[in-house]
Amino acid sequence: MPRLAIPRLSFGWLGAFANRTLWLYVAYTATLFVAFLVITFPHELIIRQATHVLSGGPVTMEFSSAGLGLRGYEIAGIKLVPTGSDPPVPVLEISRLSVRPAFSQWIRGNFSALSISGDLYGGQLDGQVIVSQGAVSGNFSWSDLALGKYRTLAANLEEGQINGKVSGQLTFEAKGAGFAQGGGSGDIRIDGGGLSHAKIQGFAVPDVKLKETRTKFKIGTGRLELQDTVANGDLNIQGSGQIVLKDPVGESVLSLRATITATPETPDALKGALMLIPRPAGAKPDTPLTITGTLSKPKLR
Numbered sequence: 001m002p003r004l005a006i007p008r009l010s011f012g013w014l015g016a017f018a019n020r021t022l023w024l025y026v027a028y029t030a031t032l033f034v035a036f037l038v039i040t041f042p043h044e045l046i047i048r049q050a051t052h053v054l055s056g057g058p059v060t061m062e063f064s065s066a067g068l069g070l071r072g073y074e075i076a077g078i079k080l081v082p083t084g085s086d087p088p089v090p091v092l093e094i095s096r097l098s099v100r101p102a103f104s105q106w107i108r109g110n111f112s113a114l115s116i117s118g119d120l121y122g123g124q125l126d127g128q129v130i131v132s133q134g135a136v137s138g139n140f141s142w143s144d145l146a147l148g149k150y151r152t153l154a155a156n157l158e159e160g161q162i163n164g165k166v167s168g169q170l171t172f173e174a175k176g177a178g179f180a181q182g183g184g185s186g187d188i189r190i191d192g193g194g195l196s197h198a199k200i201q202g203f204a205v206p207d208v209k210l211k212e213t214r215t216k217f218k219i220g221t222g223r224l225e226l227q228d229t230v231a232n233g234d235l236n237i238q239g240s241g242q243i244v245l246k247d248p249v250g251e252s253v254l255s256l257r258a259t260i261t262a263t264p265e266t267p268d269a270l271k272g273a274l275m276l277i278p279r280p281a282g283a284k285p286d287t288p289l290t291i292t293g294t295l296s297k298p299k300l301r
Contacts, residue, residue: 072100
């Protein structure tokens with residue numbers, strides 16, 4: 001009588017299933033671990049330590065908070081304050097700054113490239129910084145920065161308001177020890193600039209409105225060169241020259257030339273102020289003025 005053949009059951013698939021489940025569990029655990037590590041990493045402490053090291057120069061960097069956000073590293077409440085200044089009026093304030101990898105440069109092999117964006121003075125800042133072979137280069141553009149919110153300028157007024165929206169761009173490169181060599185160039189545009197109801201050192205300043213102000217500039221080692229400065233509105237202004245940068249900034253040396261003339265729109269009070277500008281005997285109204293001295297104590301002649 002033939003025997004009935006009973007098929008054998010194979011449980012090898014259970015081993016394969018177990019291995020797959022094990023690896024999925026390992027991957028899940030590793031992902032959670034990395035996410036937890038990134039979230040709990042002391043980002044702010046590291047950034048504060050880095051800025052403390054960088055703040056040994058003419059300015060000190062302060063900020064209110066820092067951490068990892070959706071846009072990369074986000075730093076809030078940045079202030080650059082001249083070291084030892086009293087009162088400590090910031091030369092630059094940034095409400096929020098985001099720093100993240102510049103993936104558009106990564107495909108070109110520039111893995112140290114960073115994209116930077118920020119909110120400051122009611123406007124926007126965008127740019128890129130690339131570090132390679134001992135050099136740093138990059139570009140920045142900014143738009144709609146409110147001059148009235150810039151406290152360094154506003155601190156010179158006892159009363160009144162500074163008006164205008166600032167836009168522009170900068171391209172730069174630096175290299176050498178401490179990136180001390182290099183330079184940059186760019187341009188600035190101010191729309192609707194001017195002063196209203198201003199008083200400086202007890203003297204009332206006539207209101208002035210400028211429709212548009214434009215200037216090109218170059219930055220070299222220790223100097224700022226202004227080119228093709230043009231403004232129109234209540235006054236027509238043309239100028240050029242350079243500023244030799246010093247520490248503190250107020251001691252920077254001026255060597256500028258400017259032509260300032262009235263227009264049909266110039267108010268009588270402003271025409272009177274133009275008459276008070278010291279000029280050589282017999283000089284015409286369009287004779288260029290020389291501006292010397294320092295930023296804190298300029299001299300006209």
